[in-house]
Amino acid sequence: MSKSEKTLHVSVWRGEGPQGRFETFRVPRQDNQTVLDVVSWIQQNTDPSLSYRYACRVGMCGSCAMMVNGQPRWTCRTHVSRVADGDRLQIGPLRNLPVIKDLAVDMDPFFEKWIKAGGAHRPSRSRTEPIMPVSPQEPGRVEANKAIECINCAVCYAACDTVAGNPDYLGPAALQRAWTLYNDVKIDDRQAALDRATAAGGCQNCHSQGSCTRFCPNELDPLSAIAGLKRAAAASYFKRRSE
Amino acid sequence: MQSMGFYMAQRLSAMVMAPLVLGHIAVMIYAIQGGLSTAEILERTRGSLSWFAFYGSFVVAVSIHAAIGLRMIATETLKLRGAALDLFTWAVMIVLLFMGARAVSAVTML
Missing domain, CATH: 3.10.20.30 (Beta-grasp domain)
Known part of the structure; x- marks a missing residue:
């Protein structure tokens, strides 16, 4: 040099x-x-x-x-x-x-939480059945589309102070994935997706500090996805109480 | 770790507290600007069911809200878990409830 x-x-x-x-x-x-x-x-x-x-x-x-x-x-x-x-x-x-x-x-804890949050796709139809038509303009699809560019880089997970303080917290990426699935009309049981996202370590632990959205390199918005999960979870909580 | 039950209790208690805080600030400004003495304030609050309900619900909401908030701080910062965490939460709630009830009864009971 x-x-x-x-x-x-x-x-x-x-x-x-x-x-x-x-x-x-x-x-x-x-x-x-x-x-x-x-x-x-x-x-x-x-x-x-x-x-x-x-x-x-x-x-x-x-x-x-x-x-x-x-x-x-x-x-x-x-x-x-x-x-x-x-x-x-x-x-x-x-x-x-x-x-x-x-x-x-070691990325294992990150992906284990992805699975725990219900990240796997659970289809409502088998491959022998015709494909369900989904309109790109359907509100749920529009919401789900916002997060599908996630590349699992774990930048949001590293940025999250709630994860730092509470190692059981599922974290922004896994919860954003849960929100995507919750809005996907093709999944079988949306309530089950919500239940997984609100179980121990779920969306209710988020403090809305927003580091996930600030640092996401793909300019996704996990903070809003988690806020959506919280709203859906609160509505579901009242609905269950009234049943 | 926060369950949905605690989460909902904290949000609902915050919704109760929000208008009561504004009401409390309005009362403080009114009392100071009007130059009310302690005796004049007590004259208005003692025996008043309205003031008992106002500050009584405030105390209940604060006790729930603060206990759950401190529970989160205790688990994330002090790493409290399990029975110790539950004990801490209930202890904070009972102490706040007792202190608040004592204050409310002192100014509203005859």
């Missing part, structure tokens, strides 16, 4: 499991450079033992999310120029998930 080149001072979390510390690397700065480029440069040029996760590099797969200067980001689509503090960058593993090694976290 010549002295005329601009240099980034990058602190990267190193360690296995809960133990670790930040280690600083010097990385050449480019005009167009993503945070994932920086991590890859370190792994390819300085320390091959650096562990991190990525796949598509174009914001499709949701596997490269990390904490960048304390905030969750999809690193493949986050330009250094947007997030660097001068020439300094701090890169850590996603918050609220157990660290496997360095920047790679």
